[in-house]
Amino acid sequence: MIGRLNHVAIAVPDLDAACAQYRDALGASVGAPQDEPDHGVTVVFVELPNTKIEFLHPLGADSPIAAFLEKNPAGGIHHICYEVDDILTARDRMVETGARVLGSGEPKIGAHGKPVLFLHPKDFMGTLVELEQA
Numbered sequence: 001m002i003g004r005l006n007h008v009a010i011a012v013p014d015l016d017a018a019c020a021q022y023r024d025a026l027g028a029s030v031g032a033p034q035d036e037p038d039h040g041v042t043v044v045f046v047e048l049p050n051t052k053i054e055f056l057h058p059l060g061a062d063s064p065i066a067a068f069l070e071k072n073p074a075g076g077i078h079h080i081c082y083e084v085d086d087i088l089t090a091r092d093r094m095v096e097t098g099a100r101v102l103g104s105g106e107p108k109i110g111a112h113g114k115p116v117l118f119l120h121p122k123d124f125m126g127t128l129v130e131l132e133q134a
Contacts (some may be wrong), residue, residue, distance in 0.1 A: 022046050039108070
């Protein structure tokens, strides 16, 4: 059911420093910051030949990334995102197999402009999983 790895998301305490490190030290193609108010984050995508890295920085005090960074002040991997052909079919299959879909269970539009859902980390070996419709 899952397709390719779309991105690995890293919560960062300093967005400019993270961008500079990947651009200057690793020679990566780093995109522009993009505010995502519905998700409470500012994102920057780093384009790689086979996937992307997504930097996540809090957008406002009630951002879920702010809470993550309180526990992990240096930042760290926040979630992984897999592509699926049909987000509603994927959601229904997850529910049928006992996996918990976070939030209302209805897809939201993610940073790529496509429907996304998040799956409870306790159901996936401690890893927060995002599904994005391809």
